[in-house]
Amino acid sequence: MAGGVAALALGHALWRLAPETTVYGFDRSLLGGVHLVSSVTGFAVATWVAAGTGRWWSRGAVSGVFAAVCWLAVPVEEPVHRWHLARGFELLGVPLVAPDLAGHGLYWAEAPIVGGPGEPVLMLEYRRRGAETVGGSRRAVQVLVRRGSDLTAAEACATPYNAESWEDNRSAGGCQAVSRDRWVRYGWEGRVAVFVRSGSALVELESHGVEEAALLAAAETIRLIPAEMLGRWHHMTSTVAFHRMRK
Structure with missing residues (x-):
C-alpha cells in the first residue's frame, strides 16, 4: 500500500x-x-x-x-x-526574430513543434494594446518566420506559408514589389501580407485589419527576440486561455 x-x-x-x-x-x-x-x-x-x-x-x-x-x-x-x-x-531551427509593431503587443506565440512533418515555422500574433479582445485574430497581425535558405522575398510571396488559404477565387492583386526586398500580397476581404528577408529569415506579416503601410513600417523594425521571452509568453497566454475555458 x-x-x-x-x-x-x-x-x-x-x-x-x-x-x-x-x-x-x-x-x-x-x-x-x-x-x-x-x-x-x-x-x-x-x-x-x-x-x-x-x-x-x-x-x-x-x-x-x-x-x-x-x-x-x-x-x-x-x-x-x-x-x-x-x-x-x-x-526549432528558425531564426528567432520579431517586429516592433507600433501600438501592438505580442499576444500569442505558437508552441514550437520540433521534428514535425511540415516546414518549421515561428508563429506569432500581435494585437492592439488595450483592445486585445476586439475583433479577435482578424484585427490582429500574424507574423510567420521561416528559414530563409535561398528564397528571396519575391519567391516567398509567390509561395507563402499555408498557400492554400490564398488560393481563393476572390483573391485580388497577387504579389507586387514595393522595393527590391519588400513584397506585398493582397487577398480577399482586405487581407494583406508583407514579405521581407531579414538576415537568414523570411518574415511574413499579414492581417485583415491593419493597413499595408503599418506592416511595411513594422518590417523595418525586425530584431532578435530571446527564446526565453517566447517561452514565457506562450506559457502565460496558454494559462490564461485555460482558465477562461474553465469559467
Missing part, C-alpha cells in the same frame, strides 16, 4: 515537470520512463523505510528528501515548463 502511494506521488510530481514531446521532437512512448522511474523509486523507498533496516535518522532523511521532491514539483512547475519551451524554440 505504502509503495503504491509513494509511486503515485512521485509519478504525479515528475509528470508536472515532463515536457511536451513536440518541444524536443521525441516519441511520446519515451515518456513511459516517467512511470518506470516513479514506480521503481517509490516502491524501493517505501519498502526500505518500512523494513527498518537502517538507522532511524537515515530513514527519516530519505523520507524527507522523497517528500521534498514531490512537494517542490509544484512551485517549480511553471519555470521548468518555460525553460522547456525556450529550449524548444531554440531547437
Whole structure:
C-alpha cells in the first residue's frame, strides 16, 4: 500500500515537470520512463523505510528528501515548463526574430513543434494594446518566420506559408514589389501580407485589419527576440486561455 502511494506521488510530481514531446521532437512512448522511474523509486523507498533496516535518522532523511521532491514539483512547475519551451524554440531551427509593431503587443506565440512533418515555422500574433479582445485574430497581425535558405522575398510571396488559404477565387492583386526586398500580397476581404528577408529569415506579416503601410513600417523594425521571452509568453497566454475555458 505504502509503495503504491509513494509511486503515485512521485509519478504525479515528475509528470508536472515532463515536457511536451513536440518541444524536443521525441516519441511520446519515451515518456513511459516517467512511470518506470516513479514506480521503481517509490516502491524501493517505501519498502526500505518500512523494513527498518537502517538507522532511524537515515530513514527519516530519505523520507524527507522523497517528500521534498514531490512537494517542490509544484512551485517549480511553471519555470521548468518555460525553460522547456525556450529550449524548444531554440531547437526549432528558425531564426528567432520579431517586429516592433507600433501600438501592438505580442499576444500569442505558437508552441514550437520540433521534428514535425511540415516546414518549421515561428508563429506569432500581435494585437492592439488595450483592445486585445476586439475583433479577435482578424484585427490582429500574424507574423510567420521561416528559414530563409535561398528564397528571396519575391519567391516567398509567390509561395507563402499555408498557400492554400490564398488560393481563393476572390483573391485580388497577387504579389507586387514595393522595393527590391519588400513584397506585398493582397487577398480577399482586405487581407494583406508583407514579405521581407531579414538576415537568414523570411518574415511574413499579414492581417485583415491593419493597413499595408503599418506592416511595411513594422518590417523595418525586425530584431532578435530571446527564446526565453517566447517561452514565457506562450506559457502565460496558454494559462490564461485555460482558465477562461474553465469559467
